[in-house]
Amino acid sequence: MSIDLRSDTVTRPTPAMREAMFTAEVGDDVLGDDPTVLALEEKTARLFGMEAALFCTSGTMTNQLAIRTHTCPGDDVICDQLSHVYLYEGGGIAVNALASVSLAKGERGKLTPELVREHIQPDDIHKPITRLVCLENTVNKGGGCYYTVPEIAAIRQVCDEYGLKLHLDGARLFNALVETGETPESYGQLFDSISICLSKGLGCPVGSLLLGKVDFIKQSRRFRKLMGGGWRQAGFLAAAGIYALDHHINRLKLDHARARRIGQLISQLPEVEAVFPVETNIVIFQLKQNILATDYVELLAQKGILAVTFGKHLVRFVTHLDFTDEQLLSLEQKIKEGIVSQS
Secondary structure (H helix, E strand, C coil): CCEECCCCCCCCCCHHHHHHHHCCCCCCCCCCCCHHHHHHHHHHHHHHCCCEEEEECCHHHHHHHHHHHHCCCCCEEEEECCCHHHHCCCCHHHHHCCCEEEEECCECCECCHHHHHHHCCCCCCCCCCEEEEEEECCECCCCCECCCHHHHHHHHHHHHHHCCEEEEEECCHHHHHHHHCCCHHHHHCCCCEEEEECCCCCCCCCCEEEEECHHHHHHHHHHHHHCCCCCCCCHHHHHHHHHHHHHCCCCHHHHHHHHHHHHHHHCCCCCEEEECCCCCCEEEEEECCCCCHHHHHHHHHHCCEECEECCCCEEEEECCCCCCHHHHHHHHHHHHHCCCCCC
């Protein structure tokens, strides 16, 4: 069987999670009476100390709802050039919010207060109005690097100074939290809105949550319906989210330890130029200039290792709930045998 390290979205529900799903009490979420959805939304909002939450199909939807709700057509959004909201959401900022984007170039995808200041548009009729700053934690394209609360607080101060909203794409936020030991409540105090993904490190089959103030979530719910995002007996999926929040957060440390071991192994391969620092569950490595990532991923697949390209010479592995110590030992053996023929 292949060792699947393409993403932490490839997991299957555990038996206990399936049981929670099968026994969930459900209703009609569009009509607002699915009790398990309501319980998940209340639980997550309370966890972060925020007023309300909205359960959606994906992190792309929750991010795009946040951007649309925070902005008006013609406004400007500041984010890093490596950010998921810019690179991997189908141009949604332009399509859904009719907003423009100011791209900053941070270190491994992380913004700083200075970068935010630099990209705030001047008061000029030729320019869009800067309205929103988006951060990503952890940073996917940055190899799973993360912000700390003091770093975010400094950016929040700039946002307050200029009257800007601050949104977090927290697709892998819990990966950051188990590393820093910081609390969800500390994030709830800093952001106007937070997107939390359940189907990555937490191992749910589907779902993300958008957190914010009551009026913000009310408007986001309207936009969700407009986008076709209303769903009915979503409680079956919400039950998986409740189970994951109760049982799958602390175990993320195992994914990180396994990722660090993979990084050590990969760094020893002669065809590897460099490995990004491994801080959470993402391993990105750069190949020598004579090796294309597309070709290398094919070689990996031939050895039963599934990965994705992340650039012309970049390859990504992501550890997850279904990647075990036994698979790590198997991967270690395959890597020691070599990926590229040296003949």
